[in-house]
Amino acid sequence: MTETLVSCAVLIASAFVSQSPRAQPETLIRLTVDATPAPRPALKYMLLPEIKEMTQGNPIPNYLKCILDEEATGTNEPLNRLGLKQVDRAARMDKPDWQILPKLKTDGVGLLLPDLQKMRQLASELNDRFRGEVALRRFDDANVTAKTMFALARHMGEHPTLIGDLVAIAIATVAIGPFEEMLGQPGCPNYYWALTALPHPFVTLDRGLEGERVFVSAELRDLDDTNPMTSAQLRKLIAHLDTIREIQRNEKKTGEWLADRAKDEKNLTAARARLREQGLRADRLALFSPYQVLLLEAKMDYEIQRDEEMKLVYLPTWEAVARLKDYPRPKEQPLFNSFLSALYKVRLAQGRLEQRIALLRHVEAVRLHAATHGGKAPAKLSDVTVPLPVDPFSGKAFRYEVIDGVAHIRGTPPEGQENVAVYNLHYEIIIRK
Incomplete structure (x- = not known):
């Protein structure tokens, strides 16, 4: 089970101490997990659609068609099972093209982007399905939805605007919530190698930066x-x-x-x-x-x-x-x-997503270690035998400690964000007996 707790309270060192230091605000993500080895074959569970699943086509108009079909009913009801299956198929098309380059070159900063909100709407409905599948421990179905959501985020990252990149980052972050819940379910496979196989950075800013250059040229x-x-x-x-x-x-x-x-x-x-x-x-x-x-x-x-x-x-x-x-x-x-x-803020958002993915690799590495060490978390990160990524915000190893058998992994906030909870990620990992 996963609990996300954002704490900004004062840390009371003792009930009888009148003066106490103020705690650094943090986002605590508590996971109780199984000690689980890597699947065999190791890449059995991937987090993006594989070529064997892909079909030719442009996913973007197919995503939007799903929303238009939903709006055509006039009921404001979420997509039904068949509608979400259409989203799954769109996520497995191989040539994303937003088809807005001509308007980007002529409309400049006045370019209208109504499609972006529709993509967030799709992500929200997929998120509901993902959580339901996780709750029922339908891991194979949940894996399909995870692939769809992460593919949707990647396709969103092909949008030639920085706003599109930020929506892509938001969709990927939404997908991580139920994914974490899945890791906490008994019997969940280990996703260390699947996380390692994800593109890095997961959402690039290349297309958005190029689009920004075109915007002002148009004006x-x-x-x-x-x-x-x-x-x-x-x-x-x-x-x-x-x-x-x-x-x-x-x-x-x-x-x-x-x-x-x-x-x-x-x-x-x-x-x-x-x-x-x-x-x-x-x-x-x-x-x-x-x-x-x-x-x-x-x-x-x-x-x-x-x-x-x-x-x-x-x-x-x-x-x-x-x-x-x-x-x-x-x-x-x-x-x-x-x-x-505001490139600083955009780069911060991209870094937060990369840090979250890197922390999840650590969570899965802890599960790998515990599977071969009697259900015990590693005493220190150097005891882990698989490669571990550095903290994107520091360029150094994540902070790690074990207290009473519970592993704690913390990210380092970027300078200036030390008192902002979302930049102080703390994973608390309890190995299920």
């Missing part, structure tokens, strides 16, 4: 770096920018921002020099109005800042998170500052 497609722009063209562009920028209470509108800077000839000379360094021809720049020059410089500043932050995402989690957290933003707000993505 600035009318900013010409080849020919002089007319006054009418500039007015139209400035008006468009004012509709999409997040105008802060004391922030000037685009036209005012440009007017202030256009008064400073030294500023304009420096802007032209910087643009020449980026490859724009001097004879063309000489024909551009001050506003066009300043807008081109602002676009260049945005692209530089964007890539300086974006390149850090590809580092290992413990390095990426630390560097993104402390990455300096310009003191003076650039014109296109509002286009910059």
Whole structure:
């Protein structure tokens, strides 16, 4: 049985002590498990659909058809058994394509994404089925649902937006809840090697990052770096920018921002020099109005800042998170500052999922060890004979101890998140007698 307890209370060291230290908030996940060896063959139970299960096709429209069929009934009832079987089939199609690249290139930040909520709805209904199968100890059926949910998350990760990546991470996290419950059921197979076989990272950010680059290009497609722009063209562009920028209470509108800077000839000379360094021809720049020059410089500043932050995402989690957290933003707000993505928060979410999966590998490693050591948890992690992943947030081994026969595995929170419960994961593992 699994109990998830989020505790933010004061730790009372003794009922008779008037002063006591405040406990670090944590998310406690308590599991009572069997001492279970790896299945034979070792990869009998996988957590993503295998090629032998796959069919040709695009899963995305098939997922959405399931929701549309449900909505067509007008009853607001969850998908029935046959409807969820259709989701299972969609999850086993081999070529996910969200088919929104043309709109991504034209709609920019105004791109509508109603499909994302529908995918979360599917995940919720699958989650209910998963929990029911676990409660009845129908492990083979539960394994099918686990594959469907994790495949759904992976397909969601193919969405060319960071919002899509965050939904993918959320769906995978939802799937982990009933999966943990399954590990606590008597007779549950050991999933150490199945967890080890999962892609790493489970949800990549590659497509979302590429999409972010396209978003702003779509919004600035009318900013010409080849020919002089007319006054009418500039007015139209400035008006468009004012509709999409997040105008802060004391922030000037685009036209005012440009007017202030256009008064400073030294500023304009420096802007032209910087643009020449980026490859724009001097004879063309000489024909551009001050506003066009300043807008081109602002676009260049945005692209530089964007890539300086974006390149850090590809580092290992413990390095990426630390560097993104402390990455300096310009003191003076650039014109296109509002286009910059919250990459630190996205990378934190990705790291949380990776940490959770890594912790579950540890749980299953404890079960493996106990199966050959009289039902006892390893005294220390070095006693475990299978490879163990490092904590994504620290780059070091997870914290581990055994107290009165109960194993405790703790994740290390990233800097700045020490007092946030969801970043203080604590697995308490009791070996069932």
